[in-house]
Amino acid sequence: MNEYLVEITTTIPEDTTPEEVDRRRAAEAVRARELAADSHLARLWRPVGELRSIGIWRAADEDELHDKVLATLPLRPWMTITVTALEPHPNDPGPSS
Numbered sequence: 001m002n003e004y005l006v007e008i009t010t011t012i013p014e015d016t017t018p019e020e021v022d023r024r025r026a027a028e029a030v031r032a033r034e035l036a037a038d039s040h041l042a043r044l045w046r047p048v049g050e051l052r053s054i055g056i057w058r059a060a061d062e063d064e065l066h067d068k069v070l071a072t073l074p075l076r077p078w079m080t081i082t083v084t085a086l087e088p089h090p091n092d093p094g095p096s097s
Contacts, residue, residue: 001039001058001059001060002058002059002060002061002085002086003042003056003057003058003085003086004056004057004058004059004062004065004083004084004085004086005054005055005056005083005084005086006053006054006055006056006057006065006070006081006082006083006084007052007053007054007081007082007084008052008053008054008055008079008080008081009051009052009079009080010051010052010053010075010078010079010080011078011079011080012078013078024074024075024078025075027074028073028074028075031072031073031074032044032073035057035069035072039058040057040058040059040069041055041056041057041058042055042056042057042058043055043056044056056086057069057070062083062085065083066083
């Protein structure tokens, strides 16, 4: 699987009820756990004081990432997503070196 840096900003439409927001957020948490179990979501962070997420995601290619992974997120209609494809760096001190 290839790895991608994915930056997500979620903007909730003004006319959305608090109940709808709570429902989607709960569903989002469930889906994130499923994607982690399937090895698509490797890591996820929230920058301090910001309403956005930065994560390492995995997929066979960008089409799969967009169409079969990110598209399944319950909050996706409210998200702006930036994807950067990653490749190993020769000086990476991580587990694959």
